[in-house]
Amino acid sequence: MKKYIQDLQVVNKMILSKEYYLLELSSNQPLPEVLPGQFAEVEITGSDTTFLRRPLSVHDVDYDKNTISFLVQIVGKATKHLANIEVGKTLNVIFPLGKGFELINNSENALLIGGGCGIAPLLYLARHLKKQGVKVSTLIGVRRSSQLIELDNYKKYGEVLITTEDGSEGTKGYVVNHPVFENLKQFKKIYTCGPEVMMKAIAKRANEAGVDCEVSLENMMACGIGACLCCVTETTEGNKCVCTEGPVFNIHNLKWQI
């Protein structure tokens, strides 16, 4: 897929919680086709402490408004700096990057599982799956209920299940403690993004149940376009760049001990 480098204008910034915010950017050219699971490399200007671009998953694309949005969690220098950007300013963005999720087809069930900021790529995925006639269930795992964001958006595409580590909402515990894991076979496929420990636990259960499973990795990246070879993960065919061969991988192609 052709990659673009564009100055996108911030048309909307929404502070969702202490840690999360949403940036909606618009282009002065028609946005290219973007697939669910793809990401962008965003330039961070005006910050003395960051040097490289930052990878962010495509959270949603609205072709009517010609906007693309990103859901960002403040974890460090760049994500904090970006949180202060004003509406009207532009960001230089390289996109769409990587390969997306492999979609399944009509009348099948899909389970989407997001941990923390891992929910970011799942909204756009849910939208595409629903359009294909897939029945979508989204399981969101967070530490405490105050971290639950955008639930109404996910509910547009199917049921939303919740786990919190402190039990303040939904099932208490980690995502794999949710009762839905007792009947995984009802799903044709599981899609997940979040902390690696969470994805490995899910991959193990999916593997045991014989359910197909794709994970979206967040390896450290320098270029995002396959030029530096910094972002590799071990696969059954040797080291592969997460930025070009991923970020989405089928668990059978990874060398995870599950």
Place this chain on the structure above:
Amino acid sequence: MADLKVNIGRLELKNPVLTASGTFGYGEEFADFIDLNRLGGIIVKGTTLHHREGNAYPRMAETPSGMLNAVGLQNKGVDYFIEHIYPRIKHYDSAIIVNVSGSIVEDYVATAEKLASLDKIPAIELNISCPNVKEGGMAFGTSCPGAKSVISAVRKVYPGSLMVKLSPNVTNIVDIAKVAEDEGADSVSLINTLLGMAVNAETRRPVLSTITGGLSGPAIKPVALRMVWQVYNAVKIPIIGLGGIMNATDAIEFFLAGATAIQIGTANFIDPQVTIKVIDGVNEYLDRHNIKSVKELTGSLIV
């Protein structure tokens, strides 16, 4: 429009802007962003005789004004390059140069011999910063006898333009540059990455899988400029300068310090169009200062 042509030994480049090995893939990765035909040269990924998987992840750490990498020369080997990659990139109208690495002299020689048969590869760049396994892991590029052994052996089998890329991790880079000149190198490229390290205070662990790695980016520019200047004053062969070049002004600084051409590395990650901006910016600088040819800039530092 000033004259941007430069000569690197027997090789003429249409302009003095090349891409640094390991930061520009095989060029193709950037085809959506720039016209590759405009580049003076493309120095492709470090290539070894045999396939290498490289180091374990994590391979990268961001540092103040730079980054550390520990890629470890991941590549599919020279035969794969010749069979699968070369046919895809040979039509570009810019000099395609292969960066060659090895851990024993025989590997460098065998790789260079294979590349010598390709008519669209006018030059190779020897990366002598790799550990010499026969001499217990000491890099060829950090001792004069080590550098001499590789350069003289490759020079015997390689008739094209021979560039030698020097490591800055030495007491005196001038000594190694002189060895390169004496052994028949057409030019020297400097600098490769500086050995560095990053630590995660919270986890109390090193950030890189290899603990130490190579520092690149603007953080190393003053060191690189100093080395270009020292080497310029000691050898006659052309110097290709690199290390932290982010824009045309940085490039001009390297020309003034003694470089005939320059390479752009890490900057490509932040702006994949930076090479073209540097070419245009150098041209604009020359016009503004009424300088007819970029060659006039080389070493013209006023001291």
